[in-house]
Amino acid sequence: MTPLDTRPQRSALINFLLIAAGAGIMTAALVGLLLNGLYQQKTAIFDSARHSTELRARMMGDHAARTLEAVDLMLFSLASELGKSSASPQPEQARQKLHERLLFLPQAVTLTLYDANGELIADAKRLDAKENASDQTFFHRHRHDGALFYLEGPLPRRFDSSGRDSIRLSRLIDKGNGQFLGVLLAEIDPGFFRAFYREEDPLGQDHIALLDIQNRILASEQPDLMPSGADYSKLPLLKGMEFPKQSMSGLQRLENDELLTVFYQVNDFPLRLAVLLDKPSLLFQWEQTAQKTVFVVLGLILTYLCSLVLIGLLLQRRQAAETALRVSEAHLRAIHDTTDIGIVRTDSKRRILAVNPAFAKMLGASAEELVGRDIIDFTHPEDAIASKAKFQDLQDGRLHRYSMEKRYRRQDTGATVWTRVSVVSVQQDGHPILTFAMVEDITDARRSKDTIEALLRRSQLLLSAVGEGILGLDASGRVAFVNPAAEKLLGYRAQDMIGKKSHKLVHHHHADGSPHEEATCPMHVVLADGKPQLVGNDVFWRKDRTMMPVEYVATPMIAGSGIEGAVIAFRDISRRLEADNEIKRSNSELEQFAYAVSHDLQEPLRMVASYVQLLGRRYQGKLDKDADDFIGFAVDGAKRMQQMITDLLEYSRIQRKGNPMTLVDLNQPLQSALMNLDLLIGENKAQVAVDTPLPSVNADAAQMARLFQNLIGNALKYRDKLRSPEIHVAAKREDMFWIVSVSDNGIGIDPQYFDRIFQIFQRLHGREAYPGTGIGLAVCRRIVERHGGKIWLESEPGKGSIFFFSLPVA
Template identity: 30%
Template sequence: MTVFSKSWLRPSASVRSVITLGALFMLAVQAMTGYEIWRQYSHNITLAERNINLLADVLASEINRSVMAVDAVVELTTAELSTTTHRPPAETRRVMRDRAIGIAQIFGLIVVDENGNTIASLHAPSSRHAAFIDAVMAAARESNLPFHIGNVVPAPFDGTPIIPFSRFRHDANGNVAGITIAAMSAQYFQELFLQVKSLPGARLTLARLDGRILAQTPEGTDVTLAGLPEFQPYARDNGLLYDHDAEAGRIVAFRTLRPYGLKLSVSIDSATLLTLWRSNALRLLLAAMFGSVVLAAMIALMLRNLARDEQRLSSLRESERRRRMAQFSLDHCADMVVWTNDQSRIVFANKALHDRLAYDDQSLLGKNVGDIDPNYPQEDWHHRMAELRKAGRLRVESSLRDSAGQLISAEVSVNLFHMDGQDYTCAIIRDTVERKQSEALLAERTRRLEASNAELEQFAYVASHDLREPLRMVSSFVGLLERQFGQDMSAEAREYVKFAREGAVRMDRLILDLLEYSRAGASGRPLAVVALSQVVANVHHNLSVALNEAQARLSLPAALPKVWGDEDELGRVLTNLISNALKYRHPDRVPEIELTVESHDDQVTCVIHDNGIGIAPQYFDRIFRIFQRLHGRERYEGTGIGLAICKKIVEHHGGRIWVSSAPDQGTTFFFTLKLATPS
């Protein structure tokens, strides 16, 4: 039999049929096993329901008959005492004895007057009669029923467990004239249960409607069943229920003897009921599992062979897919790729190489490497191969010759590949003509930019020096004018002279600040590892006089990290920010300035917080621009260039600076630096 088709490497129709039939057979076995288990379960449950219902009916009928007989004796005795008066106690006891003879469930009979005194009793009175009679009369009055059945109590004459049945006796006017009590033996119901019990594991219980147990077989530890569903107010008088609230579920058939306030229940434990079913189900499951395992082993053996062949097919398909993807990549990649054997012969060249060297497709195959690369002549190839075998990979700058004889600069990465006992080389070639042109152009632009920056820096220095000289002259001559002619000037003229002098001073300060801004971040010194602790210490020392004059409190962290930067420029940033906190302090509170540092990954965030006058959010971007002021010169002096210098220095260090503030709530400046060593 042909198991696999040679063309498609797939299972034949016969193997597919066997696998399908095997799977169907396994499903059929499982389904039949499941059906049989379910059938036996249903049969056991149905049989148990029928048996406990039948048992409950038989017991309910017998108990009802027995209670009716006792009730008849009590009722006749009560009626006769109510119609017959002045009968001697001995005669009354004889009549009571005659009525109780033949009714085995009656253990005693007592007739009591309205005061609780015994009129007649089948047993000799004892010291316990009075307490017994009082308890029964109190319970009967509380029940407010014409016929009352009490709890199991010891008999007053010999202590035997009895169930008192009582009925009130009334006179002609309807008043209570006494009570008749029949003592029914609790053992009677136990014997009755034992006589009719036929279900293994079944529990028979006779209880009052309030759940108090009167008789039970087998006896349990509970004295009341009031919590069970069949004793709830919403429960039906008769029925069958499944109780799953207990630890082990029950099937319960219950009957209510409504005229007498009694309830009979027949219950069976589900675990006990289903013991045989579980045993049979386990055997069926084991048999089904064994058959399934044998069949599964056979199918698994077939599937293993099938998987092995499918793996081979999948491997072939994957290899073909990768080959096609690699071929597509080689044919369409921008870099040039060429394969050669150990004799310098080209065995593969991609389309990019043919196009760049202006050769027809596949026309390079069979040529020597020296035909397209003068740096690799054939006579030196063995030496080149020995060098490549030693290094495994070479990367060189070379040049290629196109079909017209023009040389093209290129970067060549050569790798050694060994296959079928022969060495091959794979060269990936990248055209560097445009790159070298771009590098030359970039170098020229860089040279020009450096020259331009140097000229601008020299211009700024010279311009600031030359501009300041006329300003100093204007300021000097304005001063001379004021000293010589000050007495003869009018108030208006003196004010003009003052404006001229202040303008000259302000212009001089603007020129100095502009020069400082042009030099910020252009020191020419490379960034180095800087200890922030030393920078902060220097700033604190330089600003100590200003801090003392403002009575300001400056809080500094105990430890500070090291960062990449320029120590002088970082000191200028901290000095400007702390000076701003002093300058724009709130007039109604002592200045409090706090410096904190947060390290995260390779970055440090410096935070400077103050309790000054604050800044409105709409000005957050404006304050970092050059010559931008938020307040008039009459309130705060300055040119508005300090924060612009801070921004330029921080950005020169590769960080950023920003602010968070609200009017009258203080200001917080943040700026980031690169961490030099992990904190």
Template identity: 25%
Template sequence: MKADPLHTLSLLEGILSDLEAQTDLRDILQRITDGYLHLFDCNTVGIVLNDDRRKLCRVVGLSNRSGLLPEIDRILGFSLKELTIPTDRKVNETIERVKRGEVIVFHRLCELFYPLISKKVCEQLEQRSQSRCYMVAPITSDDKIVGGIFASHSRSEVSELDLRSIRLIAGVVGLVIKNRMLIEDIRKSEQRFRILVEESTIPLIILQEERVVFANQAFTKLSGYPSSELLALDKRELLGLIHPDDQILWKSQLNVLPRGQAIELRLIRKNGEARWVSVFISPITYHEQVAIQITFIDINEKKENELELRRYQEQLEELVTKKTEQLNIRIEEVEKLNRAMLNLLEDYKAVNEGLTELAKKLHDSNEDLEAFTFTVSHDLRAPLRAVEGFAHAIVEDAGERLDPATREYCDRIITAAQHMEGLIDDLLKYSRIGRREITLSPIALEEVLTEVMGAFQMEIKDKKARVEIERPLPVVLAHRATLTQVLSNLLSNALKFHKDGIQPWVRIRVEPYGSRVRIYVEDNGIGIDPKDHKRIFRLFERLHGIESYPGTGVGLAIVKRGVEQMGGKVGLDSEPGRGSRFYLELRRYLQVEDET
């Protein structure tokens, strides 16, 4: 039987309504089993959930056609809803496979329930229910299997739609369970916050929509006003409790809501007495709405009590801030889950179509890139070398007979050809980094830097540069050839873009960064304007003319693509005239990873 999309949407809308109304979890799961039973023409549908404390599974939702449940209970000798399945030991292979996350299709009831139910009773149940095919799917919440869903059919075989439907409903149940857990966490957090505030010895009030909505007993004692009178005050009337000379300060602080900053002013008690208090004002979430919490500390008391009161206030401030952040996160997650449930069916189809189209585009793009690389390698480089060779031949053969202008033209041809060949080399490197499949392995940074320094030995000597490497150096997860190319490009730039008349200085060092490391390449060069920090990593981007600093504008693009291919990040700190500090962020290799 094919499910009616309208009925399916109606079922999902009903589940969402139950979630918004905070309906009991068992009622929601019972509604799901009832809906699934009728939508997909099942004989019986049941949901079981883990009870970790008792180490067993319990039936929490059960639906059956034609009122067969009393007859089934009679055959069993007990209520099917009281059936429990142990989770701390192996019952049978079918249940073990479900625990491993498999969707199981079988034709004999004893495959699921034996030895919990005898084979003879299983056969009687099969005959009475007229079921010929059964399915069981695991229910997962937060990547943990928390139960299962069972469905039986009169048909001898199940269709692809049946399999997809039970997976879908299992997914929906998992989301419902996670939603319930989040709502319970929010409820408990609100309860703890409410108890903390109500029983606090620190006087405080809460303003919401410019009215006093809460005043604890400590504040009623401090002010002398009963709670009934305080809860009738609006923002303007509350101002009457502040000394006239301090009202401007009160209003200014209430407008800016300084978090954690104390102000000192005089509170007018009901008997007319003015008492100096230290006031803290902070925004909070109260009953899921924005509010303002105002706490008062009586500083007329002895100085020895002042430090203790301040410590309690800071603890309360920290707790309120933490719980507010947690509440906001939980509420946002609940909203995301609700939206995800509404878009589940539509997103599934869109993802499949998108993946197919993306695979085709990627295949076409790789073919185009391979064709381009072939053209650059064979069709451009050969004539370019011929031009450079002829120019060299003219200079060597006609040398002294060439007038200065002609000699200059030949030199320009040679320089341009060499620049073009360098550009082609860089483009081929950039193309290869983008196309090739790379495998990350443990790479000793010491060995890579030794290789790079050897390649630049002559240039460092010619420029009288000072290159410092801070040791020891770690082992990182990287691709050796790619990492060598990246560090070579960064060292080349550091030696190239230096100030005239100043000895080039380069320092290479490594700092831990969580589970990663940052490899810094620092120099005392000309520096880079912050507005150009992102731009220089794009292909063909140059900040200086080729006559000032030679290059192709591809080097840093190769660096960025290479680091990203290795699952890392690249960044830069620099200002004009103050040098540059590039960094690569890569995974640090730990011995435990290899053993695992």
């Protein structure tokens, strides 16, 4: 039997082995390609996500810085304005000013002004807001620590019961010489940042949060996962994470997950922006591809054809990944081209490789005109040496990044552009190959700073040129500063006063020559209690030992460590006192004359009236009709003249015969007036409403009753015939005065007659329609002025009137 030929079998085996080896080699090669592709894809996805997230974190961090800088600049400007004002801000004026500034700050909820004691002066949105902030952290930091500005939050919104939070940014107000005047506070809505973050991350995958230096959350994209005020480092989501003290990015392994973390330090503020992407979200598509690749590899072992199909599928998947990468790069390019921050890329020789539109616009040139040239060519000559030195430090490895303020020259106009530049070096094998620079235009901010400095210098010149005398005292009451006006008024040279006790120098005796104790001297008291002292009439003593009448204000200079001194501003009131005395003498003579004339006219006028009435009775009907009319006219004229003289006497007695001022409850004279008018009120079916209780003031009770009776009586007299009279009496406090109002729904008064109606014997209507002499409102004004107040009205014909009068607070 012939042996079996094994060559075909060996050939088949060899072919099988060759095919198997070829298939194995091809499979191995394909598997290697696939694994390499997966690795490259994973690396590309992660690098792209990190790069994109870093840029977005920087952009959102810069957004936060610009948002807070805008608020701080507004506070700084307003604080400087208030600090230069010689008078304390009035609440209504301050509220109006705050409201106007708030219109330019969409990120702010409100602006609030506090005085040096923490009392609320004005709030931009609330007219009647009251609060004392002396126990608040921000006020303590400004008042006692001397902080220029302070950022805190999140804290519940003031005057808001909704439970929403706000970020507080506050600014110190001082006089320019260290004197603490108060605090300006801005409340910023965290929702402003949240809306921006959601606009940048509409799918909500980035977990964006704005943190303070204690890792507390000020604002976040997802408040349900990252609530405001929570400790960011203690969130369950971040258990086991490391928290750097500066900007960084990278993967961090936690207990149950890996996160791509980016922390960006916000410029000029103690804040950081945190962006988190969990690894499964980043690699979800990649892991799906990897699973399919395993099945592809298994399929390759069974059949070569399947391997070809799977290879095509992998190539398709890879193309999809590259497309996604291109889309991501396009997104970054869009940010590069649309941001307001200038971006410049240079090589190791300082040659410009690329710029974005913002930088080209900043320099007034096209990108083509800039690319290829040395960046120093566009730098201001005064900043060129410093810029070269910083760039060389990057090339030598002494620095990896730096920030500085520098100037550029515009190519179209030659104008100077102030910028804040942040430069980072890109290295390869430990050697710098590229630099990226972020350039922010701060020209407007620099101009504002220069303007403020110029204003400060001007203030120093004004202090020397002002007409009032000014003395600066140290904490012991010794003179430390004397302006030229003070030298001229007191007769001393500045060097003769410096270092000497102000009290012993100019305030040692009273006007009557009796010694003035230093303990009661306002200039000494202000140094002891820190409260401003306003003195309206006192005396200072000149070098020649003559007495000078003065008014002055002593204002403490308060710093964090306590009272460091005081400023005494005074003026000579000699001429004013002489003028006041002359006016008082003239007024007294006029009052005596009016009283004497009106009193002496009473008797002859009474005689004329009596005889004219006697003629009327005796010759009534005996003469012709004209004679009867003439006699009637004479009788009526005599009666009206008697009433006018009686009213004139009453008018002159307001000042001469008034009762002493005592503490009077205004409800009592008001009730007296209503009792006197009770019959008239009932006849006219009038409704009189009173906001009780009315305040108590230092006043003449009888004259107060006369004042109310005249005003309410006028409301009844000048009523609208088509409706029942409605009269309302109310009072409210404004600063150091009570404002009392009496309103009605009568016929009203045309505004052109507002001044005329307060003049004596002035009438707007005929005697047939409304009887009277026209002295009632003149008496009202006389009474109010005797009590140190003013009287005025608001009215419109046909809609009634409101009469207001002010009385000093008791």
